[in-house]
Amino acid sequence: MGFIIGFLSGVIGLLGGWFGLAALVIGLSGPDRDGGVAMGAFFNIGPIGGLVGFVAGVLLFTRIGIASQGTPSPDAERSDAAPVSVQTRLSPAFAVAVLVLAGGLGWWAWYELIRSPYLTHGFMTLELQFRLPVGMALPPAATDVHIAVEEGQQNTDVMLGALWHGTDNDHRVILASATLSRKTRRRVINLELPGVPEQTWQLDLPSDPDPTPGYSPWRFSSSTSAPKVEMNFRLNADR
Numbered sequence: 001m002g003f004i005i006g007f008l009s010g011v012i013g014l015l016g017g018w019f020g021l022a023a024l025v026i027g028l029s030g031p032d033r034d035g036g037v038a039m040g041a042f043f044n045i046g047p048i049g050g051l052v053g054f055v056a057g058v059l060l061f062t063r064i065g066i067a068s069q070g071t072p073s074p075d076a077e078r079s080d081a082a083p084v085s086v087q088t089r090l091s092p093a094f095a096v097a098v099l100v101l102a103g104g105l106g107w108w109a110w111y112e113l114i115r116s117p118y119l120t121h122g123f124m125t126l127e128l129q130f131r132l133p134v135g136m137a138l139p140p141a142a143t144d145v146h147i148a149v150e151e152g153q154q155n156t157d158v159m160l161g162a163l164w165h166g167t168d169n170d171h172r173v174i175l176a177s178a179t180l181s182r183k184t185r186r187r188v189i190n191l192e193l194p195g196v197p198e199q200t201w202q203l204d205l206p207s208d209p210d211p212t213p214g215y216s217p218w219r220f221s222s223s224t225s226a227p228k229v230e231m232n233f234r235l236n237a238d239r
Contacts, residue, residue, distance in 0.1 A: 017053020
């Protein structure tokens with residue numbers, strides 16, 4: 001148990017020294033527009049503070065975390081007296097303080113991990129297909145098609161590539177792809193075509209989705225106006 005407390009004390013000192021020295025350098029350097037000073041302070045100078053902090057944490061454990069026990073006998077000053085047995089024990093107060101700090105830091109790191117706004121799979125590609133009603137012609141150009149993806153409070157316009165349309169039997173199909181990056185339960189697709197009321201779809205994906213095995217079933221938009229455009233999608237992980 002003493003080894004664990006000593007190691008945790010060193011780790012806490014390492015983190016404190018690392019971040020403390022990096023923060024000091026950043027504070028003394030003044031404004032940093034491109035972030036170069038912050039990166040250098042954290043990765044180049046911070047480890048020096050981490051090493052000093054680790055040593056300081058271990059020394060603090062040996063000085064405060066270990067308490068000695070033993071009472072000298074009345075004959076301790078005699079040269080022929082038996083040596084006094086001195087025992088050491090772990091300081092309960094120090095051990096509790098170290099465990100509380102380590103537990104708090106561990107919980108904070110886990111909380112930051114699970115609430116990270118970015119997807120676990122990194123940036124993911126959302127492939128979209130919009131199937132027009134039978135007999136409905138495609139817009140004259142890709143610039144006439146306006147697609148937006150709402151990801152939480154973030155709104156991104158989708159740019160169409162050179163191969164932006166296809167066919168599905170008697171239906172013309174608009175092809176598009178977008179990038180998803182954030183954890184959120186609100187993902188909305190908006191489609192605007194010339195002479196057609198705006199079409200809207202809500203994606204039924206979890207906040208941190210996995211890649212889908214294929215395209216979803218075709219679904220109509222929530223718009224009550226005609227003509228009705230259908231949409232399906234699939235989600236691929238970039239890594």
